[in-house]
Amino acid sequence: MKELFRKFYKLLTSTKLTLTVLFILIFFMLLGTLFPQGGAHDEYVKAFGLKMYLRLAPLGVFDIFHSWYFITAAIVLYINLFLCILRGYLIERKKLISFKGKPRGAREITLNVDSSHVEEVLKERRFRYKKVLEDEKGFFLTGVRGIRRRFLSIFFHFFLGISIVGFLLSALTKFDGYIDFEIGDKKLIPRQSGEMGIYKKFRTFNPENVDKIEVELKDYEMEYIWFKDYYYPKDYKSTLIARYKGKEKMRTIEVNSPLRFKGLTLYQSGYGQKFDIEVEDTVVHLSSGSIFNVKGIEGSFKIRTVYVGKLFRDTTVSEIVPNTKIYFREGVDKKWKMLEKLVLDEPIPVMGKNMVLRNVKEESGIYYKRDDGVPLLYVSFLFFMIGLFMRVFFPTYEIRLFYDKNTKSIYVKGSCSGIAAYIEKEIDEIEKMLNLKKNKY
């Protein structure tokens, strides 16, 4: 039983297991990019045919990253990572107390030098050394310059492990939503949701206990650049006021600059417009992207975006007179054709009928999200990167040296890490300096 356990532990702490699981994960990920993920059933049936879809769906290929086999492989890798960190730490401790005799495969330096010179040279080479063993035959010492390699390795692997805890926390706490605001709108955004993994897992969600923050859209501004006879979005910003239990925070948000308040983050996500189209005596209430029909005309009309806001053209900035383009198609299988440009309050004849664009109101699309795993992820990745950069860019030398008192010979062996580190050169330097010492005295 003990032997079986030992073998199992050895397997779980082996680099071979790391390599194998990484290969498996790579394979799954590759599949995940070949099959569209998380789509609707109808889309898959359309793309693959019903027969093929029914064969593939049970294998989980349409949601690989949440499939049991992907998660199992990731868990095995995590256990492997955790045990390797632990093993690394134990080996390191053991190594420090168990050195005996000449290091195997060490370079022999026979210079007939005094033992004090050896220590002097190591000091001059900025090694921190420790005599592990000393008797009448000689002494054995270990020296380190820089930060111990294994320590750095344990350090950044540890924070990589912590980041996985961050992902787990994300999975348990995140939920999101989308709200459209018109200027002056006040809306409530929940701080908890039944969509949070923690509530789903333990079924403890009570909608009556949900805290809410109030969000008001104070101002909204859309900016365009005139580029190749086209309104190209330059920026869109919303000034929001968030309130919760007497506390208030105001901020102008834009893409890449969200508002964080009471665990929620509010993102500038989209923009849109609400407007009316007057067709002779009828008024149609629409929003950007809507399709509508007009009595007496076979086919559908569509209005994509109504351009409102500021226009940057060369060195000038001007207010846009609200305008849009109207599209038409005869049937569902036909392509949209651009018909006319509509300008606010100006009657324009379209297919024999006068159409007028009226009452344009801008809308700001706000995406909100709660994700308590993010701070932990940021911290763990920061330390992971620090450890990794130090491991790679800071040279570290570790030597093991045996001094033979009878022959006055030295046996040196070492290892190094970091791209600028060369252990052979370092041992050359030690030899050279010992030579100098010998000649001096």
Place this chain on the structure above:
Amino acid sequence: MNIINFEMNLFIAVISIYFLSFIFYIVYLIFPRLLYKGKVASSLLLIGVILHTFLIIIRTIETKHPPFQTLYESLSWFSYSVVVAYLIVEWRRKVRLSGIIITAIAIAASLYAVIGLSPEPKPLPPALQSKWFVWHVVVAFSSYAAFVVAFSVEIIFLLLGKRGERYGLDEKMKKLFHRMAYNLILFGFPLLTFGIISGAAWAQEAWGGYWVWDPKETWSLITWMVYVLYLHAKVTPRWVEKRASILNILGFICMIFTFLGVNWLTRLLNIPSLHTY
């Protein structure tokens, strides 16, 4: 002559110089002692880089932002970073054998930009107006450059085999070649890691989701994992030599696929992606 035409002409001049350098690197491979032992090829490459720097400065002034937005600009930046990284390595190590592969890759990337893509600059969309734009791209491309040079070193080492002595490569130098490839990947790896993490942090700031398993994200993680495999293989007996070399080459293929292939894949399979350009 408008600025775009001027840029195009300059870019073609850069490609021509890279091509000349490529020819001289071939000559060096065939006749290692001729033409100052390959120094002519290196000098030409240096001239090409100087002109390419000028081209990038012009583009930056013209677009008012660093030229990484369109695929045309990214390819130009890619070939520039690769050549610069190689010249640094060549200057440090005095080994110019992989110059032939580097120039071939730089020419291929530049030609793809010039022939296949529009050089017309576009205004920067709101999502790209971020402090991460420069950091993410520069760091990620620096890692790409290191990986390309590592790949070229590995390939040349494999192709030359025992013929290395013709180029003054003794057993010690061959070890150095292995070490060079390893060091380059070691150099590129934290940069790639930072590139991925900064990309995730940027996505979090812009869209509210640090990771959505977008094909570009997934492939960048695949590339990262292949290099993790390589670095772990280097400390695993029996994996140190040949298998590690294969992983280096595989890493390069994944990296190119992350950079270019994902765009084709998403279009081919009609997979939605936030990163297609």
